[in-house]
Amino acid sequence: MEFIEEIASLRDQISFDGTIDIPEDFDNVVIAGMGGSGIAGRIFQEWFTKKPVVLVNSYDIPEFVSKRTLFIAISYSGNTEETIHATLEAAKKGAKIRGISSGGKLAEIIDNTLIIPRSFQPRSAVGFLTVPLLRSFGLVNEEEIAVTKNLLGEEDQHTQEYQQIANDIFSQNKIPVIFGIPGLSSVAYRWKTQFNENAKVLAYSSSFPELNHNDTMALENTYRKGEFYFMVLRTKAVRKEISARIGITSKLCKIDMKGIEGEGNSLFSNIFTLIHKGDYISYFLAKMRGVDPKDVTIIESLKKEIGETK
Amino acid sequence: MEFIEEIASLRDQISFDGTIDIPEDFDNVVIAGMGGSGIAGRIFQEWFTKKPVVLVNSYDIPEFVSKRTLFIAISYSGNTEETIHATLEAAKKGAKIRGISSGGKLAEIIDNTLIIPRSFQPRSAVGFLTVPLLRSFGLVNEEEIAVTKNLLGEEDQHTQEYQQIANDIFSQNKIPVIFGIPGLSSVAYRWKTQFNENAKVLAYSSSFPELNHNDTMALENTYRKGEFYFMVLRTKAVRKEISARIGITSKLCKIDMKGIEGEGNSLFSNIFTLIHKGDYISYFLAKMRGVDPKDVTIIESLKKEIGETK
Numbered sequence A, B: 001m002e003f004i005e006e007i008a009s010l011r012d013q014i015s016f017d018g019t020i021d022i023p024e025d026f027d028n029v030v031i032a033g034m035g036g037s038g039i040a041g042r043i044f045q046e047w048f049t050k051k052p053v054v055l056v057n058s059y060d061i062p063e064f065v066s067k068r069t070l071f072i073a074i075s076y077s078g079n080t081e082e083t084i085h086a087t088l089e090a091a092k093k094g095a096k097i098r099g100i101s102s103g104g105k106l107a108e109i110i111d112n113t114l115i116i117p118r119s120f121q122p123r124s125a126v127g128f129l130t131v132p133l134l135r136s137f138g139l140v141n142e143e144e145i146a147v148t149k150n151l152l153g154e155e156d157q158h159t160q161e162y163q164q165i166a167n168d169i170f171s172q173n174k175i176p177v178i179f180g181i182p183g184l185s186s187v188a189y190r191w192k193t194q195f196n197e198n199a200k201v202l203a204y205s206s207s208f209p210e211l212n213h214n215d216t217m218a219l220e221n222t223y224r225k226g227e228f229y230f231m232v233l234r235t236k237a238v239r240k241e242i243s244a245r246i247g248i249t250s251k252l253c254k255i256d257m258k259g260i261e262g263e264g265n266s267l268f269s270n271i272f273t274l275i276h277k278g279d280y281i282s283y284f285l286a287k288m289r290g291v292d293p294k295d296v297t298i299i300e301s302l303k304k305e306i307g308e309t310k
Helices: A003-008 A035-047 A081-092 A104-109 A122-136 A142-157 A160-171 A185-199 A215-219 A240-253 A267-289 A297-308 B003-008 B035-047 B081-092 B104-109 B122-136 B142-157 B160-171 B185-199 B215-219 B240-253 B267-289 B297-308
Strands: A028-032 A053-056 A069-075 A096-101 A113-115 A175-180 A204-207 A228-234 A257-261 B028-032 B053-056 B069-075 B096-101 B113-115 B175-180 B204-207 B228-234 B257-261
Touching (some): A028 A035, A028 A081, A053 A081, A053 B053, A081 A104, A081 A297, A096 A104, A160 A228, A160 A257, A160 A267, A185 A267, A240 A257, B028 B035, B035 B053, B035 B122, B069 B122, B081 B096, B081 B104, B081 B297, B096 B104, B096 B122, B160 B257, B215 B240
Parallel strands (some): A028 A069, A228 A257, B175 B204
């Protein structure tokens, strides 16, 4: 599959109807996942706040994990070293374990693994990886999914805007910096990782209002100021304090921030249309740079070498 | 007080013996804090894993907050808008509320506020803000504190190395990128914020092993590659998988990463000596740039303007 087809498949991915079985009674949720698979947990953590949600982005699990913990392991390949290790630790502690994976070891060691379709790059499977979590916890309904499918289809037809942004970044080799707002910090991080993996450029994300307590002091006066490309990911409706912060930051720090709005009225549609825009921009930037957006040879080599050191 | 004296005061700050009263029974911990005050919560969250710890870096609190939640509000000034708002929300839900502050509104609205010394920049009070948390939860003992005091004193006497690193960054206007390892991600973030606020330069942090799933693809081939200054914060002893990742990343991505080790054998001494090194480096970078490390006029103007929009 061409990489741009993987991107366009998001439209179909979000109506994938797989779910994981949520137990009736648990005290907290721990989600283990790295990189492209970890994004699902980040989106979920920002959205679902009825119970404490703690993310594991490494080998070890928190001490509190117990029989009262719902532990969800997410690994597209099913073979991510850190996630496997964390899952085995959680099993020792008697946690209620669920998995989301296209197969691999994870599907072997967890009885309750939701199997999602294979043959994508993990980062391109963001719909398959994330929607089952949102669906299982009742965070999204069929109408929102249907509306979002249409919105994603429209984005697929009108990619000129994304090419233009990619070109603005490319023509001056700017460093992408993506600012999120509460509810979209995980999406800003997703954009950063897509710039990294697709376009092979360093990129960074941070979020309002936290960035007003540190980045702000650098934004006005940093050296290389003209070499960064600042973007703000937002919904149309934004809490007034955050909206004021965006405007005042731009004014006081004398920086342009490219505002990029999600589509539709639901949090679901905003998250997925913004993910889609970032996917396209990083894809077009890759093409302009003459690099293969699909290639992740270095990550694969690194995994191999780490395996060999054992 | 000169800003460098504020930095050097860390040695004395860490033996501050104030504590907050930890209730016998609670299900989870929520810590609200922004910027320089938020660092305390980040360090604590990475260290204390006996209960789920969730950070609030904005206005709103998670839905799960209840009478069974220990809610800790940290604001050096006591007047941070986001933290005050979150604290009032937590009070409505009946959470067990504690505060750490030098005064301000927070001390008025929370009965159980630990009052810490005034007249520092919030980011320079990192010892006063963090040690009470660690002490109250029994994470550090007097011997570790005494050893760390000595180590910090030695660092104060030998700052040439930090001047050299600042000079390496300054002489080519490099963008500082700080990589952490598990247990030190919060310290890597602290360095980023100190580069922002003290030296007024944009800087970014990420952590092993997560960065091996995204940044890695950019590190080899990104444009502007020579314009970044990569650092790895680490302890002497590092889990073998992480140690392998550091070496292999450097080799495969063909980048130099300046390794910076914490001092002593405890996690406490490693965290605080690394914080101290970063404080000095960002201070010297400010001096080389001819900017005032203490100045945070823009953050103050922003807070004022936001207040006025209401």
